[in-house]
Amino acid sequence: MNVGNGKLNTSDKILLVAIDLMAEKGFKTVTTKEIATAAGISEMTLYRHFGSKKNLLEQGIDRFHYTWEMQKLFKEKLVWDLQTDLLLISKTYHEVMSRNGKMFLITLKERHNLPGIQKKMKNYPQQLKEMLTDYFTRMQVRGKMIPTNPETQAMSFIWMNYGAFMTNLIADEPFTDVSMEEFMTTSVALFARGLTP
Structure with a gap:
């Protein structure tokens, strides 16, 4: 870290x-x-x-979690192109989560013993979901995304990335020969293609 x-x-x-x-x-x-x-x-x-x-x-959780980097990304780095933005979000998420993997494992283990930690663990994904929901809503208003439930798409995108992160984090040996870079590029392209008018 x-x-x-x-x-x-x-x-x-x-x-x-x-x-x-x-x-x-x-x-x-x-x-x-x-x-x-x-x-x-x-x-x-x-x-x-x-x-x-x-x-x-x-x-430690507050200091090293992804929220502030994501807030900066959503405020300053979006170009309003679905595939470009989602790939940047995905890469940033994986970079921060991988860098802070030890912290994440500790919080998973201790969340039931320390109620304050469990609350914090809920806040961060909630904030990311809100940022993504707002982004998808704005993309629909701009006519750059098909009409769909923005919150559903935000959750789908989070789960796709969280699942990949968790699989790599807890696996004793590589789960696949597919690199994380290839996974992100391919999955984001498919995701964006499905939402583009």
């Missing part, structure tokens, strides 16, 4: 170390002392930045 610009502040460094250790040992098993030691800081510094191990995990 990385944070993009290569420069880590103390909080990001703690978060990255914590995510690695939580993924390796489990949230319940890893201690704040182990996290602090691995991050090269005192346990007191960890508590000053995050207050608790639970808060550390929750801030």
Whole structure:
């Protein structure tokens, strides 16, 4: 996992170390002392930045999830061509989700033990669904997409990408010889073709 610009502040460094250790040992098993030691800081510094191990995990989820990158994409990078836009959305989604795979696995494991995490896990896909629904609605208004239920198409697109991500994330060995790049290009082309007037 990385944070993009290569420069880590103390909080990001703690978060990255914590995510690695939580993924390796489990949230319940890893201690704040182990996290602090691995991050090269005192346990007191960890508590000053995050207050608790639970808060550390929750801030990690907020810091490294895809929502802010997707919001920027939807605000600044759309060209209003269905296939081009959907391919960019798909590639961005997979890039961020793959980069943050460890965080995603931790949240899946801990969602029932920590109710705040379960709520966060629902918020991110909900926000992506809203962005995609709005995009599909606007594409219909522009006459660049067939009349259909925009929310249904948003969910179909999310499930297509989420399914591919999960298959790769949890597979012990490659599920297929088809590369992720080929999957995205082909599936987005088919998806766009089906929605283009």
